[in-house]
Amino acid sequence: MSYTRTTVRWVARVGYGARGLVYLTVGALAINAAMEFEEARDVRGAMQEISTQAGGQIALFGLAAGLLAYSLWRLVQTTLDVDEHGWKPGGLAVRIGLLVSSVMHASLAYGCMQIAMRLAGNGGKPVQRAVERTLDWPFGPWLVVAGGLIVGGAGVAHIHKGATGGFRRWFEAPAWAMRWIDPISRFGLTARGLLFMGIAAFVIYAALTLDASEARGIEGVMIWVQERAYGRILLGILGLGVMAFGLYSVIEAFVRRVGLGRVSR
Structure with a gap:
């Protein structure tokens, strides 16, 4: 069990670090777009940018492994309930969100591998394509609305979480460190939430108008x-x-409390 706990901790921490590198790149590209009159780019756009740098292909393979690790950690959080969210409606909603996050980051890892292997083109609007396919299914518009919700x-x-400081309960850091961790975390969580x-909003509007072209992802x-x-x-x-x-x-990769909850005891 000790070996299992150690493995889970490393998988989670590598995953958090990989997610962080992706969003640092996306944010930097957005700032550059604001300053240079370029178009902002999403996560896959950030991966494309990384691929153009020296050693970019190797970095993408490592990033793909990290994103897959994060996907696996989210799956562990969902199935084993290591954070003890429970089976009440609120807890189930959180665990469903964690499962969606697991699937999303597994998809990003796959996309990262495609870009590293030069199998993916520069263009692409994954959210729009997903909405377009789903609208053709039985009850497709309702499924798209549910996804948007x-x-x-x-x-x-x-x-x-950013407004209330809910993340603090998972962080094991000294008080002096939390004085600067706290505002960064609040700002970051609020930005991603927005x-x-x-x-x-765009996905739900696309469902209501039956027009997949109205759907937008991060880039849009x-x-x-x-x-x-x-x-x-x-x-x-x-x-x-x-x-x-x-x-x-x-x-989070360094200070988040990571364990197996009741399973480890």
Whole structure:
């Protein structure tokens, strides 16, 4: 059991670190877009950017392994309930969100491998494609709405966690460190929450209008922000928030309490 606990901790910490590196890159690209009048890019856009750098292919293989580790950790959180969310409606909602996160990050790991192996093109709107396919299913619009509500719920949960400092209960860090960890985490969680709520709004609107082209992912939401009045300023602030979430994830890799809950006792 000790070996299992150690393995789970390493998988979780590597996963948090990989997620952090991805969002740090996305945030940096958003800030660059705000300053250089370029279009903002999403997670896959960040991976494409990494692939163009020296040693980028090797870095992408490592990043894919890290994202897969994070997906596995989310699956452990869901199935073994290591954070003890329980079976009440609120706890089940959290665990469903963790399962969705597991699937999403497994998909990102696969996409990262494709880019590393030069099997994926630069263009692509995965959220829009997923909505387009789902709309053709029986009860497709309702399924898309349900998906949008799940994403929106995750966004609200992020903002709530940032506003209330709910993340603190999982962090094992000295008081002096929490003085700077706390504002970074709050800012980052709020920024990611707003991004998720934006994605949810566009996805639900696409379902209601039966027009998949209205659906937007991270890139689409950022471009929408960029096109508003004072869009460059807003995009720059959002980019800083996304980078803060990346830092929050890297911090989690070092100080988050990771275990097997009741299973380990």
